[in-house]
Every structure is written in C-alpha cells, then in structure tokens.
Amino acid sequence: MRKINRHKSQIALYSSLKWISRICTAVSLVSLLAVVLYVLINGVDKLSIQLLFGEYGKYPSILPAFVGTLELVAVATIIAVPIGVASAIFLVEYTNNKSKIVKYIRVATETLAGIPSIVYGLFGYLVFVVLFGWGYSLLGGGLTLAIMILPVIVRSTEESLLAVPDGFREGAYALGTSKVRTIFKVVLPSASGGIVTAIILAIGRVVSESAVLILTIGMVVNKMPVSVMSPGTSLALDIYYFASYGYPDEAAATAVVLLIFVMILNLLATLVGKLLKKGTGEK
Numbered sequence: 005m006r007k008i009n010r011h012k013s014q015i016a017l018y019s020s021l022k023w024i025s026r027i028c029t030a031v032s033l034v035s036l037l038a039v040v041l042y043v044l045i046n047g048v049d050k051l052s053i054q055l056l057f058g059e060y061g062k063y064p065s066i067l068p069a070f071v072g073t074l075e076l077v078a079v080a081t082i083i084a085v086p087i088g089v090a091s092a093i094f095l096v097e098y099t100n101n102k103s104k105i106v107k108y109i110r111v112a113t114e115t116l117a118g119i120p121s122i123v124y125g126l127f128g129y130l131v132f133v134v135l136f137g138w139g140y141s142l143l144g145g146g147l148t149l150a151i152m153i154l155p156v157i158v159r160s161t162e163e164s165l166l167a168v169p170d171g172f173r174e175g176a177y178a179l180g181t182s183k184v185r186t187i188f189k190v191v192l193p194s195a196s197g198g199i200v201t202a203i204i205l206a207i208g209r210v211v212s213e214s215a216v217l218i219l220t221i222g223m224v225v226n227k228m229p230v231s232v233m234s235p236g237t238s239l240a241l242d243i244y245y246f247a248s249y250g251y252p253d254e255a256a257a258t259a260v261v262l263l264i265f266v267m268i269l270n271l272l273a274t275l276v277g278k279l280l281k282k283g284t285g286e287k
Contacts, residue, residue, distance in 0.1 A: 043263050047256035055257055064246065064254045066261060068228045072142060072221070072236035073211060073265070079146025079232060080153060080210045085203060088157030095158075096165040097187055110159075117155035124152040125219035133220060140222035140235035148220050149213060153206040160205065164198025165191060204273040211266055214240040239265065 052058075058065040099106050128148030138144050168191050176186040192199070217223075222235040225245050229236040237245070239262040246255035 040263065043256070043259045047258075047260035050253040050257035051260060052257070055254060056261070064225075064251055066239065066242050066254075066258050068225065069237045069239045069242040069258070070261070070265075072229055073238045073240075075142050075229065075232055075236070076146050076149060076217070076221075076238060077207055077210050079143060080149040081203065081207060083147065083150040084154045084157055084206060088154050088202075088206075089161050089199060091158050092161035092165055093187060093192075095162055097183070097191070101166075110162075113155045113158050117159060120215075121152060121213060122215045122219075124148055125216035127151070128216060129219040138233065140220065140224075141233045142221055142229055142236050143232040145217050145221035145236075146232070148216050149210050152213070152216060153209055156209070157202050157206050160202030161195070161199050164195035164202070167198065168194045200273050200276055204270055207269055207273075208266055211238075211262065211269070212240055214238070214244055217241055218244075 055064060055066060057067060095101075095106055095109065125148065128144055128151075132138050132144030132147060133140060136144075172190050172194060173186055176190045177183075181189070217238055218241065221237070221241075223237055223241050223245060224235045225237045225242055227234075227236075239258055243255050243258045243262065246252070246258060
C-alpha cells in the first residue's frame with residue numbers, strides 16, 4: 005500500500021509540475037506578445053519617410069542612429085567574437101576542465117557577465133574618453149560594448165563546445181587527424197548552432213544598450229557620424245532622447261524600427277545557423 009500511495013503521489017507531483025511548466029510558458033509567451041503588440045500598435049502609424057530618411061538636423065530623424073547602431077555592432081562583434089570563441093576553444097580543448105585555473109576563469113567570466121552595464125560605461129569613459137583622449141566616439145563605445153559582451157560569448161561558446169560528444173573527437177583522432185583540424189572540421193561545425201546563438205545574444209545586447217553609450221559616445225542625435233572616431237547615437241539612445249525631450253510619437257516609431265531590426269538580425273543568424281548545420285550534414 006505504501007508503494008502504491010508513493011507512486012500515486014509521484015504521479016500527482018509530476019502532473020502538477022507539468023501544468024506549472026505549461027502555465028509559465030504561457031505567461032512568458034503572453035508577456036512577449038503583449039510587449040511586441042504594444043510597441044507595434046503605438047508606433048507603426050507614427051512611422052514616416054521624414055523620420056526614417058529625412059534631413060537630419062532640421063527635423064527628428066533616426067538615420068544617424070541607424071548608421072551609428074550598425075557601426076557599434078560591427079566594432080563590438082569584430083573584436084569580441086574572435087576573442088570570445090578563441091578563449092572558449094582554449095578553455096575546452098587545451099586545458100583540464102577540472103583544474104583550479106579553469107574554475108577561477110569561469111567564476112571570473114560569470115562575475116563579469118553579471119556586472120551592471122553602467123559599470124562598463126564608467127570604465128569605457130575613464131579609459132577611452134579620458135585616458136586615451138578619444139573623447140566621445142563610436143570606437144570607444146564599440147570597444148566598451150565588446151568588453152561587455154565578451155563574457156557572454158565565452159560562456160555560451162564554452163557550453164556549446166562541451167556539449168559536443170567526445171566520440172566525435174576520438175573518432176577524428178583515430179583517423180589520424182590533428183587536434184587543430186579536429187577542432188575546425190569536427191568540433192566547431194558541431195557546435196555552430198550554439199555559437200551562433202551566443203552571437204545573437206551578444207548583438208541583441210549591443211543594439212539594446214543605452215547606459216554604456218551615454219558615457220562613451222555621447223548623444224549627438226542630429227549629426228551623421230563621419231567616422232568611428234566621431235560622436236554619435238544609436239536607436240536605443242534615440243528612444244531615450246525622444247521620450248525625454250517631448251517627442252513621444254518619434255520614440256514609439258523608433259521602438260518599432262529597433263524591434264524590426266532585432267527581428268531581422270535574429271532571422272539572419274538563424275539562417276546562418278541552419279546553413280552551417282547543413283554544411284556539416286546535420287539534420
């Protein structure tokens with residue numbers, strides 16, 4: 005009888021946990037849809053040619069912000085992605101996972117990933133703006149963002165590499181393949197989906213960041229950046245500027261553009277991930 009009662013209680017527990025997970029999933033989806041629909045409903049009708057491609061300086065326009073966002077994404081990813089992926093490869097493939105040094109590095113990486121962005125902004129201001137004498141510049145903001153997203157890329161890539169079965173590596177070694185060739189021909193293609201996901205998360209954080217940029221690139225919303233050494237703005241900063249200085253319609257429209265921009269980046273990254281998996285023969 006005790007075994008039967010215990011079995012029934014376990015079944016009831018598992019059933020309740022299943023329903024709790026379903027309810028949590030439904031709440032998450034409803035919350036996401038609510039935010040997306042709210043932004044679209046309040047901002048789509050506010051979009052205009054003048055706002056998107058108008059002459060900046062005389063009228064509110066997000067063209068400088070769009071260019072600045074692209075430059076920030078380019079600088080941050082070009083610097084952070086190679087360093088982050090290479091660091092993860094070193095930690096997984098060339099070190100002992102149980103060693104104390106690796107544990108300390110992982111703890112430090114997780115700690116850096118949890119630091120508030122304003123701390124990174126203060127660091128970027130003190131180093132790139134003041135110490136290096138660059139002033140407010142897109143390059144300084146991009147470098148600060150690269151430092152900020154680096155722990156995310158390292159940890160996510162490391163988890164993806166650890167998820168690759170050891171049998172893949174052992175099979176390649178048994179065929180006489182070198183370690184470097186095994187990493188680039190077997191391990192990295194197998195972990196490409198996770199690496200692409202890490203890059204998606206990193207780019208999403210770059211695009212949506214504002215506190216870091218206020219301290220490193222300024223908030224010049226009415227001038228097109230001449231180069232990466234020029235001050236500028238981003239879509240996230242434009243939303244803050246428009247909402248703070250009496251342009252609610254422009255803020256809502258800019259939020260729509262930012263949402264669409266992030267969705268396009270996610271779709272492109274997903275397509276790249278599928279192409280990489282197709283190239284490795286995965287289904």
